[in-house]
Amino acid sequence: MKIHITENYNSMSEKAASIIIKQIESKPKSVICFATGTTPLETYKLLINAYKNKKVDFSKVVSFNLDEYYPIQKKDKNSYFYYMHKNLFDHINISDENINILNGDCQDPELECLNHAKKIKKHPFDLVILGIGSNGHIGFNEPGSSFEKRIGIVNLTSNTIKDNARFFSSSSQVPKQALSLGIKTIMSGKKILVIASGKKKTNAVKDMVKGKINEKCPASILKKHKNCVLILDKDAASQLT
Ligand code: PGA
Numbered sequence: 001m002k003i004h005i006t007e008n009y010n011s012m013s014e015k016a017a018s019i020i021i022k023q024i025e026s027k028p029k030s031v032i033c034f035a036t037g038t039t040p041l042e043t044y045k046l047l048i049n050a051y052k053n054k055k056v057d058f059s060k061v062v063s064f065n066l067d068e069y070y071p072i073q074k075k076d077k078n079s080y081f082y083y084m085h086k087n088l089f090d091h092i093n094i095s096d097e098n099i100n101i102l103n104g105d106c107q108d109p110e111l112e113c114l115n116h117a118k119k120i121k122k123h124p125f126d127l128v129i130l131g132i133g134s135n136g137h138i139g140f141n142e143p144g145s146s147f148e149k150r151i152g153i154v155n156l157t158s159n160t161i162k163d164n165a166r167f168f169s170s171s172s173q174v175p176k177q178a179l180s181l182g183i184k185t186i187m188s189g190k191k192i193l194v195i196a197s198g199k200k201k202t203n204a205v206k207d208m209v210k211g212k213i214n215e216k217c218p219a220s221i222l223k224k225h226k227n228c229v230l231i232l233d234k235d236a237a238s239q240l241t
Contacts, residue, residue, distance in 0.1 A: 001209065001223050003230045005237045009197045012233045013042035016129070016195050019229065020047060021056045023127045023191070028057065030126040033064040033181070034088070036080045039131040039195050044088040051092045058094040062123050065101045066130070066139035067180035070153060072104035078167050079104055102179040109179055113151045120151075120185060128189035132196050135159045136204045136217035140180035143216050149182030183221055192228040194219070196236040205232060206239040 006012045020043070023030050034040070050056045065080055074081040081101050089099060100119055106112040130138050135157065137143065142157045155177055156164075165171035186192070196205050208219035209230070222228045232240075 001225070001228045001230055003209070003232065003237075003240070005232050005234060005240075008233050010042060012195055012197055012231050013040075013046055015231050016040070016043040016193060017046035017050065019193055019231075020127065020129070021050055024056055024058065024061060027126060029060040029062065031062045031064065031123045033066060033125045033128040033186075033189060034084060035066055035129045035131045035195075036083045037131045039197055040129060041087060043129075043195065047088065048091040058092045060098075061094055062098045063089075063094060063100060064120065064123070064125065064181075066128075066186070067178050068102040068104040069175040070104045070109055070177045070179050072175055074103070074105060104175075104179060109153045113153065113179060116179075117151045117185075120181075125185075125189035126191065128186055128192045130186070130192060130194045130219075130222075132194060132201060132204050132208060132219050133160060134163055134200050134204055136207050136219045138183065138186060138194075138219050138222070140178040141183050141186075141218045143218060145183060145215060145218055147183045147187075147215060147218075147221050150184045151182050152180070154178050154180050183218060187221065187225055189225075190227060192222060192225050194222065194228065194230045195232075196230070197233045199235045199238070201232075201236040202239050205230075205236050209240055 068080045072079045140154050161174045164174050168174050207217040211217055211220050213220045
């Protein structure tokens with residue numbers, strides 16, 4: 001695990017964006033698995049600026065996403081489908097047929113996951129972008145999730161529902177389940193980029209970096225990955241030294 005500690009959220013985002021741009025430069029057909037949440041928002045703004053300044057071309061990039069709430073409609077402002085389009089895809093030249101997001105509005109979630117897993121098999125990930133939950137989750141793989149799981153429907157913990165309630169009118173509105181790539185699929189990425197910012201992430205970052213590899217902290221498995229880069233701001237890294 002390579003760790004970069006940056007001054008603040010903006011410098012963390014700049015470093016993350018530059019890694020993503022370099023990946024696409026070196027392989028225009030890169031398969032990238034994107035994260036949602038608050039942490040990558042500035043990174044995505046920087047990618048949009050780079051695209052507008054002709055510094056990066058997404059025309060051949062294939063995208064996947066880590067997860068999606070279940071059930072949720074695509075047009076729902078809290079869906080990750082909506083998030084990805086609003087915060088990145090609508091502003092760059094990625095082609096629609098190259099965008100793959102689990103459908104939170106499907107009739108049969110098991111089948112949806114099965115079909116998605118087949119698509120991933122055909123498009124191995126070159127880069128996986130991850131945030132980390134304050135409870136150490138990656139994607140929606142909550143504490144206790146098996147490291148062996150590839151994809152599936154998951155129950156969100158009350159901690160995650162509380163964390164994510166800020167986007168909804170109340171915590172009772174947060175879907176109680178999600179479709180998520182499992183840890184085995186995340187770990188299959190050739191390169192993993194983890195970003196974390198702020199004091200709220202301090203404990204999760206400490207458990208990930210310093211703790212034992214243990215399913216209680218899903219992110220701890222990333223220590224086993226051969227090409228994992230962690231970009232932290234000072235606050236998120238404050239318990240590492
Ligand atoms: P956040 O979420 O970026 O909104 O903090 C991270 C996560 O839960 O993975």
